[in-house]
Amino acid sequence: xxxxxxxxxxxxxxxxxxxxxxxxxxxxxxxxxxxxxxxxxxxxxxxxxxxxxxxxxxxxxxxxxxxxxxxxxxxxxxxxxxxxxxxxxxxxxxxxxxxxxxxxxxxxxxxxxxxxxxxxxxxxxxxxxxxxxxxxxxxxxxxxxxxxxxxxxxxxxxxxxxxxxxxxxxxxxxxxxxxxxxxxxxxxxxxxxxxxxxxxxxxxxxxxxxxxxxxxxxxxxxxxxxxxxxxxxxxxxxxxxxxxxxxxxxxxxxxxxxxxxxxxxxxxxxxxxxxxxxxxxxxxxxxxxxxxxxxxxxxxxxxxxx
Amino acid sequence: xxxxxxxxxxxxxxxxxxxxxxxxxxxxxxxxxxxxxxxxxxxxxxxxxxxxxxxxxxxxxxxxxxxxxxxxxxxxxxxxxxxxxxxxxxxxxxxxxxxxxxxxxxxxxxxxxxxxxxxxxxxxxxxxxxxxxxxxxxxxxxxxxxxxxxxxxxxxxxxxxxxxxxxxxxxxxxxxxxxxxxxxxxxxxxxxxxxxxxxxxxxxxxxxxxxxxxxxxxxxxxxxxxxxxxxxxxxxxxxxxxxxxxxxxxxxxxxxxxxxxxxxxxxxxxxxxxxxxxxxxxxxxxxxxxxxxxxxxxxxxxxxxx
Numbered sequence: 310x311x312x313x314x315x316x317x318x319x320x321x322x323x324x325x326x327x328x329x330x331x332x333x334x335x336x337x338x339x340x341x342x343x344x345x346x347x348x349x350x351x352x353x354x355x356x357x358x359x360x361x362x363x364x365x366x367x368x369x370x371x372x373x374x375x376x377x378x379x380x381x382x383x384x385x386x387x388x389x390x391x392x393x394x395x396x397x398x399x400x401x402x403x404x405x406x407x408x409x410x411x412x413x414x415x416x417x418x419x420x421x422x423x424x425x426x427x428x429x430x431x432x433x434x435x436x437x438x439x440x441x442x443x444x445x446x447x448x449x450x451x452x453x454x455x456x457x458x459x460x461x462x463x464x465x466x467x468x469x470x471x472x473x474x475x476x477x478x479x480x481x482x483x484x485x486x487x488x489x490x491x492x493x494x495x496x497x498x499x500x501x502x503x504x505x506x507x508x509x510x511x512x513x514x515x516x517x518x519x520x521x522x523x524x525x526x527x528x529x530x531x532x533x534x535x536x537x538x539x540x541x542x543x544x545x546x547x548x549x550x551x552x553x554x555x556x557x558x559x560x561x562x563x564x565x566x567x568x569x570x571x572x573x574x575x576x577x578x579x580x581x582x583x584x585x586x587x588x589x590x591x592x593x594x595x596x597x598x599x600x601x602x603x604x605x606x607x608x609x610x611x612x613x614x615x
Numbered sequence: 616x617x618x619x620x621x622x623x624x625x626x627x628x629x630x631x632x633x634x635x636x637x638x639x640x641x642x643x644x645x646x647x648x649x650x651x652x653x654x655x656x657x658x659x660x661x662x663x664x665x666x667x668x669x670x671x672x673x674x675x676x677x678x679x680x681x682x683x684x685x686x687x688x689x690x691x692x693x694x695x696x697x698x699x700x701x702x703x704x705x706x707x708x709x710x711x712x713x714x715x716x717x718x719x720x721x722x723x724x725x726x727x728x729x730x731x732x733x734x735x736x737x738x739x740x741x742x743x744x745x746x747x748x749x750x751x752x753x754x755x756x757x758x759x760x761x762x763x764x765x766x767x768x769x770x771x772x773x774x775x776x777x778x779x780x781x782x783x784x785x786x787x788x789x790x791x792x793x794x795x796x797x798x799x800x801x802x803x804x805x806x807x808x809x810x811x812x813x814x815x816x817x818x819x820x821x822x823x824x825x826x827x828x829x830x831x832x833x834x835x836x837x838x839x840x841x842x843x844x845x846x847x848x849x850x851x852x853x854x855x856x857x858x859x860x861x862x863x864x865x866x867x868x869x870x871x872x873x874x875x876x877x878x879x880x881x882x883x884x885x886x887x888x889x890x891x892x893x894x895x896x897x898x899x900x901x902x903x904x905x906x907x908x909x910x911x912x913x914x915x916x917x918x919x920x921x
Binding site: 350466491492493494495496497519521522523524525526527529530531557561564567568571572600602604605 | 803830831833835
């Protein structure tokens, strides 16, 4: 077992992965206000939107306006998800610092979400990566379904290993491993990183957790033991599913920051400022955010029982 | 580090610790229906109510009627919280299998909640324990605020150690350590059990967690590593605070059962039956339960994102 880290880095994905699943439409100016507020919390990286076809994710159809409207903080890296060449061109025009490219360790998931095979997604992102590198734009790769797939069940970790190697070979240095289903327990996380042995170290990996069944912080804790230092998280725990009211989304940034703080692990993030940023989106969504820590900090009358 | 357990035991405290904090009044017949449903899930122990003065906890004023109304399953131990001699007499008349007696590792918390000092609570419960043992009624001791107190801040673990020794000396074999504030991270849990070294082993302890800041499963996971095999939990994550809408309560039984199941740890509990039991109380409260796993299982349309 590795030592506990002295610091971790959190990548805020709420404005993208969180908002893409909201059934309530959020005005562009609210998104801009949210991202501006998040930019002042101490976060170093914010995934601000996705340059996807509006019919695919109507919630993020305003990606260009969002990027044009935000006050860029020079200490923050602004990322956007890009599904294809067209999205990449829009992202480049919008002046993103980094693009995120997606595949999944499941043939069926790729087919359902990207309309091609795993190999098809790899072929699709390869020229974009080359372009981005030549344009000095950062690249992060997402591998979804690293533990389980909604269509295929348990993931073959050899597939995760192979996709990781392919991404590294393309020159992608930042790879986020997506526990898409929110079903993992700590041993699953350790098994996954064990399967990457010799390909990519936990220290160089990003873990992307969903808190669908309440296990996300337990998995993050185990991942820190394994050596992971970079985590995606979503302010207020934004995300979930529009068809399942109340379902939890990504691991909440507040929960992860609180957890780290109590453990003496530095995140560089001001929890009060983060809660204030999340309140902007809570008010816009008119629905309570799911982050436990956010909720606990909303009311000073919280009375403990036994 | 101990081995992972092959099984854990869950004590369901929802009908007591969960319901005592609800602002909405729950009809006695609904409580009876809930407890009867919980009794058929495979749970071995249910804290069904508290024999407290109705002006103190009006939500549980019907403890006598609840105990008179439930269909006792012979495989289930039915417990009730008892704050004093009068409560003990009511519990004895009601035919409880076990009583739970409360103190806290904080002078101010004891004063605020029991109107006496720590020593005062110990003196108050001592004759009740003697009586209960002589009547062949089981006894469990609760020590609240084992990590932090809302009034005094960080808990002195020497106090936890001393109270534990006093409870053991009285003949209390089951002691539940209450992380009342829901602020603990895994290292806090390990430190607490380390402080009990030579007094009580983790294997013989019960851990009572609140999920106020989303850390409960991470703490439960670490506790299992430490050797803990018995956990209090609340169906649907019932609990929280009537003054803080949305605030989380006890660690959710569903989350703990799901976590254990995924880890290959036996609980003896049928998750579907548990979710069905929780639905009874959700309908009565007319407010969404907080358990992540419960929520995830409510809707089969749950669509994963990335």
